[in-house]
Amino acid sequence: MIVATSRSSRESLRLVELPSRPLRADELRVRVRAIGVNPVDWKMREGGPLGTAQRLIGPPGPLVVGIDFAGEVVEVGSAVERPRPGDRVVGGTDFSRKQRGSYADEVIVRPDQCAELPASVSFEEAACLPVAGVTAWRWLDEADIASKPGARVLVLGASGGVGLFALQLARSYGATVVGVCSARNAPLVTRLGATALDYNQGDPLEAAARLGPFDLVLNAVGSAVYPSASCRSLLCATGLLGLVVVRPADYPALVTSRRTKTLLGKPTREILEPLVAALVKREIEAIIEATFPLAEAEEAHARSRAGKVVGKLLLVP
Structure with missing residues (x-):
């Protein structure tokens, strides 16, 4: 071996x-x-x-x-x-x-x-698929996006591993998706079905606010770049802020706020099987x-x- x-x-x-x-x-x-x-x-x-x-x-x-x-x-x-x-x-x-x-x-x-x-x-x-795909799948499941007609999802770090799977899965559920990325990656994010916001063109959270409110704000970059308080202000009444990257400064909000969560994308057969099926159907790439x-x-x-x-x-x- x-x-x-x-x-x-x-x-x-x-x-x-x-x-x-x-x-x-x-x-x-x-x-x-x-x-x-x-x-x-x-x-x-x-x-x-x-x-x-x-x-x-x-x-x-x-x-x-x-x-x-x-x-x-x-x-x-x-x-x-x-x-x-x-x-x-x-x-x-x-x-x-x-x-x-x-x-x-x-x-x-x-x-x-x-x-x-x-x-x-x-x-x-x-x-x-295993870490990035499962993480994206679990966040959309946690926010119950598949059962919410007209759901809106904001992905911060939309061109990364988790971000690309999250926006594709959300689109396959019929959600409206907004993805924050660089200008270089905006064509890819757009091709995969999201509205792309260039983070170098002003404050992307202010731009996103005009397209919300959101059922899920998935922060795959971290609160050092996109502060959690600002992200929570973009949520609808039942919305969820998901932190993929967690730092010590996030711990108080994770303990006190039911609208801020983190979770681990642990690969299991139960989640991998539908992800493989989505690849077969070309719902995701x-x-x-x-x-x-x-x-x-x-x-x-x-x-x-x-x-x-x-x-x-x-x-x-």
Whole structure:
């Protein structure tokens, strides 16, 4: 088993070979074909709450980062009915289950962490879904957008991984969507069905106010850029402010305001299956900015840290 491992942000990611362990009855082994890169991957290396949790409850040994994967099942435990060997799947690893990360040529997960892929969906498209797609899906579900005729959604950071999936899913539900992005990315946001607002042309929240009020304001950038109080002023009476990026200054509002929430996009079969179906129907598309060999994972992290990534970065073993 070849993995990209690191002990901390001070140590570069490097490829090492670790022994493959036998499967437990409720596990399956997947040959990884594509890996999605997420900010949480490099943030875990830097410590913080997730990094600390990984070190306390995660698997022993060196840190293998990553969550998103797509590939082929090569082996299943005795209690696993589906998927079966040879099936194509997409899913996410979970360190709380003592699982190594997805920056590897194989992963070991449980069936409830992955969904089967039809041949019409590529491994590269699928690998974009687990964290970003699931996060977007969960926010729209939390705000109950699918059951609200005439719903309005504002996405701050509309050209990022979560933002692009959120605006596409919202449009597929029939919602009116406004997306804040750069002028460079406005044509993409417009093509995917949203009204694009250039954040360099005045205050984008003031511009958005003329198009609201909103049932959901999804802040995928952070309250340091778009203050939560200003975002909440754009909500309708039952609207929700969703924080994808959380900093300590957000904690009081998360505790005291029922209209401000955060949640973790944890990949599950239950959510991945409808996301795969949406890809099949072309209700959503995966936007991939760049693909790197697994050996160049450090370069992918540097690009992700720099921000301004349009859609997703991928690794291929």
